[in-house]
Structures are given as structure tokens and as C-alpha cells.
Amino acid sequence: MEFEALKAALAATPHNVPLLVIVGKMHEDRFELAEARACFDRVLAVEPGHADAHLGIARLLDLSGESSEATVRLESLCDRQPNFAPAWLLRSRIALDEGDAAAARAFYDTAVDLDRSLADDELLQSILKAGGNKRIAMTSTGASHEETEDDDDFPFDGLDAVAARDLSIEFRVKADMKFDDVGGMEKVKDDIRMKIIHPLKNAALFAAYGKKAGGGVLLYGPPGCGKTLMARATAGEIDAAFFSVGLHQVLDMYIGESEQKLHKIFELARKAAPAVLFFDETDALAADRRDMRQSAGRNLINQFLSELDGAQANNDGLLILGATNAPWHLDGAFLRPGRFDRIIFVPPPDAGARAEIAKIHAKGKPLVDFDPADLAKRTEGFSGADMRAVFEQATEAALGEAMRKGSLVPVSGKMLAKAAKDVKPSTRMWFESAKNHALYANQSGFYDDVLVHLGLKK
Ligand SMILES: Nc1ncnc2c1ncn2[C@@H]1O[C@H](COP(=O)(O)OP(=O)(O)OP(=O)(O)O)[C@@H](O)[C@H]1O
Ligand SMILES: [Mg+2]
Incomplete structure (x- = not known):
């Protein structure tokens, strides 16, 4: 079925809003601007606040050279629906066309902070070339400071260009996702509610039972099954501050300084407590990995352990969330009580x-x-x-x-x-490895959930 068929379907259901949006966009892609406009207008007749229709009209206005009118529409759209990322992205493009690189950069950052999938390397590079190289970054204290980038010294692109700047030391995640954005995985969500959300929300109640909110939770499971996604969604489900740190980044960028940086990261999170501090790729904290460039030295591991223990500082209200697809690389010391002592298996989706x-x-x-x-x-x-x-x-x-x-x-x-x-399913290989560990090195039942998943245990 193609365009004609969709149009025929529309003729049969003239008030079908999703169909109107699709057909409008198809007209737009063929530069049939008047027809496209008619579709979007019809959407607004049914649903006056429809964001995609307003956005579509703004695009059409921009295409036909009426960019200031497009801007007016977008401004009011962004006022009404400030979380609608594509509107900010279009504002960024228009601002860039009009030569306002600083505004383009600010709009771009807003769009990508709201929806990382909108990261557009080409656009970002154009903005940088035009001089829009200042990012206004929020620090953990809520104060804003400006950072200037050096174009020649620009090791990241696209999404990373924006994220990396704040990433390794202070990377406070905007709550841009919720559990609803993660398909299925109800058991994992329940686990996270029990082990992360309730303790943070009801800290006083937990304290009455002599339990502290905080400690360490480790997510593990095959690659690509939503560990990182789940962590981001957790950020959206809680009122606590959420910091995300890619351990490889700490390692790669600050060889020799890693321990110091790690300490600073923990300090930052403690100050913001109640807070969740998320370490992705936790397996980098493995002493016995062959790939040493990608793994931490003994010093960093010891530093991490002592931060986890709260040896020199108070970890109250600080929850450490780790994720890994290679838990067997993890140093056993991490799994002792008081450290990563709550383990959540993230299985492939059913x-x-x-x-x-x-x-x-x-x-x-x-x-x-x-x-x-x-x-x-x-x-x-x-x-x-x-x-x-x-x-x-x-x-x-x-x-x-x-x-x-x-x-x-x-x-x-x-x-x-x-x-x-x-497409070949990619989780089988993982289970091959996991099975061996689960059968032969299942200390204190760490891998029980894997065995249950494989039907080897009830
Ligand atoms: N439950 C889900 N709902 C929607 N999308 C999903 C889900 N699980 C995975 N995806 C998709 O797969 C991508 C990869 O997921 P994610 O990065 O969270 O995997 P991961 O478990 O962290 O993998 P790795 O161990 O390789 O880091 C996500 O960006 C998303 O597009
Ligand atoms: Mg991941």
C-alpha cells in the first residue's frame, strides 16, 4: 500500500488524526505544501493542541520562506509543550539559518537533553562552525556556568559531543524517560520499585526499621536487553538526583587521575542526596580482565570499594546502581554485603x-x-x-x-x-557463557535467576 492507498483510506476516514498526520507529512516530502497544510489544518480542527500538526505547519512556513512566522508558532508551541523536543530542534535549525548560532546551540541542547535520539551531528557541527560553541551546563548546585569548547580539540561527535562535556565528572541526567517508555519487563520494574524507589521515597520509614535507603544495586544480563534504558527510566521515576557515569570514560580520559575523579563523582552525588549514582559498564572494575586498557587498575578498584563502604564519608541516601553484561568479570569484593548486595537479572524480553x-x-x-x-x-x-x-x-x-x-x-x-x-538473535551467546558460570561458579546463588530462566532451576 502506498500514497494513493493511504489517501483513499483517508477519504474513507476523513477525521483520522494519525492518518492525517502521515499523509500531511507525505505531501510535505513531495513538496506539495498546500496539500500538506490542508492536512495539518484538518488535524488542528479535530485536536487544536496537536503538537505534530503545529510542528508540521511551522516546517511548511519555514520551507516557504516565512521563517519568522514559523518561529512565532514554534515559540508558542514550546511555551505550551516545553517537553516536545522536535519543536526545539526545528527552532535550532531556524535560528542557525538566521545566523544566531548561540540561540541555535541553546535550542539544540534543549532538544537533545529532552530526547537524545534527536542528536544530529551534522547540525551540531554547523552550529559549532557558526560559533555556537558555548554550552550552558547545569552543575549539581543548580548554578549555571559556561564552558567554552575548542573546535580543534573535539574528540566526540553528535550525542557524545553534548553529553561527554558533562559526563565524566558531573553528568546529571534529565529525567527524560519513564517506565512506560520501556516495553514489558514488569518483573524488573517491580524489583527496581522495591529495591530503589520505595527505599528512597520512604527513607524515614526504612530508618524506623533500622534500614538505610541506599547501598548498591547491580543490574546484569545479556547485551541489548535494556539495562542502560532501565537505568535512565529509573531516573524518570524518582524525585532523587540521578548521575550517570560511564566507567570507561573515567578510565580513558583521566589515566592516573581516575581515583581522584571517582572520589569527586561520589562527593558530588553525596551532596545531592537523596541521589542515584549510576555506573554503566561496571565490569570495567575488574582486575582480571585481559583487556587491561579497558579495565581499572587495583588502585581504582580499592578506591571504588572504599567509596562504596562510605569509609571516609556518609553514604546515607546515596544509591549506587551498576549495570554490566559481564558480571563474571566483576571483582568478588564488590558483591559483599553493604556493596552491590542487591542483584537484578535483566532477561531478554518475553x-x-x-x-x-x-x-x-x-x-x-x-x-x-x-x-x-x-x-x-x-x-x-x-x-x-x-x-x-x-x-x-x-x-x-x-x-x-x-x-x-x-x-x-x-x-x-x-x-x-x-x-x-x-536479524539473528544476539542473546544466545551470552547465555552460553552465563550458563557455565551459573553452573560452576554460582556463589551464594548469584546466578539463580539465570538458571531459572534457562529452565535449569525452579
Ligand atoms: N524493553 C525495551 N523497550 C524498548 N526498547 C528497548 C528495550 N530493551 C532494549 N531496547 C532497545 O535496545 C537498545 C539497547 O538497550 P540498552 O542499551 O538498554 O541495553 P543494555 O542492556 O544496556 O546493553 P549492554 O549490555 O550492551 O550495555 C535501546 O536503546 C532500545 O532502543
Ligand atoms: Mg548498556
Whole structure:
């Protein structure tokens, strides 16, 4: 089914808002601006506040050279719906076109802070070239300070360019996601509620039972199954400050200074307590890894342990969240009581979760004959990242066909099914390794959940 068919469907259901948005965008892509405008106007007649329709009209205005009118619309859209990231991104483009690089940078940062998937390296580079090289960064004290970047000394691109600047020392995550944005995984969410959210929310109650809010929780499981995603969503579910640190970054960037930096990171988080301090790729804290460039030295490990113990400082209200797909690399000392003593297994999504994940990845795409449950059936053993790959492949197929035909072709259920056949599930390998560890090195039941998942234990 293609454009004509979608138009026919629209004729049959003239007030179908999602369809109007898709057809409007298709008109826009073919530079049929008047038709596109008519579609968006019809959306607004049904739903006056519809953000995508307002955004579409702003794009059309910009395309036809009426950028100041586009800006007026966008300003009021951003006032009403400040969390609608694409509007900020379009403002950034327009500001750049108008030669206001500083504003373009500020709008760009706002957009990407709200939705990291909007990171656009090309746009960012253009902004930097035009002189928009100041990022106003929020520090943990809430004060803002300016940082100037040196174009020649620019080791990151895109998303990383923006994130890395704040990352290794002070990387306070904006709560841009919630559990609803993570498909399925109800058990993991419940675990996180019990082990992280309730203790932080009810600190006084926990104290009455002699329990402190805080301590360490480790998420582990196969790659691409949502550990990092889950941690970000946790940030959105709590009122506490959330700091995220990629350990490899600490290591790579500050060889020799790592211990000091780590201490500063902990201090920053303690000051902000109640706070969650998230260490992704915790397996970097492994002494016995062959890949030493990517792993911490003994000194850093000892530093981390003493920070965890709160040896020189008070860790009240500080929750340490770790994530790893190679828990067997982790130094056993980390798993002792008072350290990472609560362990959460993040398994691959089951069929229900895969259907939910499919719906999340389908959002905003022109789709026909899309049956999430059917796709879930075809993707046994797939991780969330594998699911995303299926959508990417199917989208490429649709694009290829669109280019051949010279018109827009929606992604079909058939294309998704074909992509599901081509993408190979990536979690099997992980379970091969995990099984050995679970069977032969299952100290204090660490891997029990893995064994249950494999049906080797009840
Ligand atoms: N439950 C889910 N719902 C929606 N998307 C998901 C889900 N799980 C994974 N994904 C998709 O897969 C991508 C990879 O997930 P994520 O980075 O969280 O995996 P991970 O467990 O941290 O993997 P790694 O061990 O490799 O770091 C996500 O960015 C997201 O697009
Ligand atoms: Mg991860």
C-alpha cells in the first residue's frame, strides 16, 4: 500500500488524526505544501493542541520562506509543550539559518537533553562552525556556568559531543524517560520499585526499621536487553538526583587521575542526596580482565570499594546502581554485603515485552499491516536492540522501494517479518557463557535467576 492507498483510506476516514498526520507529512516530502497544510489544518480542527500538526505547519512556513512566522508558532508551541523536543530542534535549525548560532546551540541542547535520539551531528557541527560553541551546563548546585569548547580539540561527535562535556565528572541526567517508555519487563520494574524507589521515597520509614535507603544495586544480563534504558527510566521515576557515569570514560580520559575523579563523582552525588549514582559498564572494575586498557587498575578498584563502604564519608541516601553484561568479570569484593548486595537479572524480553517494544519502535513511523503480537512470535530470543535492528532493516527496505517508485512507501508487516528472519538473535551467546558460570561458579546463588530462566532451576 502506498500514497494513493493511504489517501483513499483517508477519504474513507476523513477525521483520522494519525492518518492525517502521515499523509500531511507525505505531501510535505513531495513538496506539495498546500496539500500538506490542508492536512495539518484538518488535524488542528479535530485536536487544536496537536503538537505534530503545529510542528508540521511551522516546517511548511519555514520551507516557504516565512521563517519568522514559523518561529512565532514554534515559540508558542514550546511555551505550551516545553517537553516536545522536535519543536526545539526545528527552532535550532531556524535560528542557525538566521545566523544566531548561540540561540541555535541553546535550542539544540534543549532538544537533545529532552530526547537524545534527536542528536544530529551534522547540525551540531554547523552550529559549532557558526560559533555556537558555548554550552550552558547545569552543575549539581543548580548554578549555571559556561564552558567554552575548542573546535580543534573535539574528540566526540553528535550525542557524545553534548553529553561527554558533562559526563565524566558531573553528568546529571534529565529525567527524560519513564517506565512506560520501556516495553514489558514488569518483573524488573517491580524489583527496581522495591529495591530503589520505595527505599528512597520512604527513607524515614526504612530508618524506623533500622534500614538505610541506599547501598548498591547491580543490574546484569545479556547485551541489548535494556539495562542502560532501565537505568535512565529509573531516573524518570524518582524525585532523587540521578548521575550517570560511564566507567570507561573515567578510565580513558583521566589515566592516573581516575581515583581522584571517582572520589569527586561520589562527593558530588553525596551532596545531592537523596541521589542515584549510576555506573554503566561496571565490569570495567575488574582486575582480571585481559583487556587491561579497558579495565581499572587495583588502585581504582580499592578506591571504588572504599567509596562504596562510605569509609571516609556518609553514604546515607546515596544509591549506587551498576549495570554490566559481564558480571563474571566483576571483582568478588564488590558483591559483599553493604556493596552491590542487591542483584537484578535483566532477561531478554518475553513475547509480551517484545510486542510492547515493537510498539515503541513503531511510534511515528508510517506502517501498514503492523501486528505487534505476530512480530513478537517471529522474534523468539531477540533482545530489545535486536528488535530495533528489525525495524531499521524493514525501514531500509521501505526506503529502497520508495526510491525505486519515487514515492513514499510505508513499512509493511511483511517487511518486518522478512527483517525478523534476517536479524539473528544476539542473546544466545551470552547465555552460553552465563550458563557455565551459573553452573560452576554460582556463589551464594548469584546466578539463580539465570538458571531459572534457562529452565535449569525452579
Ligand atoms: N524493553 C525495551 N523497550 C524498548 N526498547 C528497548 C528495550 N530493551 C532494549 N531496547 C532497545 O535496545 C537498545 C539497547 O538497550 P540498552 O542499551 O538498554 O541495553 P543494555 O542492556 O544496556 O546493553 P549492554 O549490555 O550492551 O550495555 C535501546 O536503546 C532500545 O532502543
Ligand atoms: Mg548498556
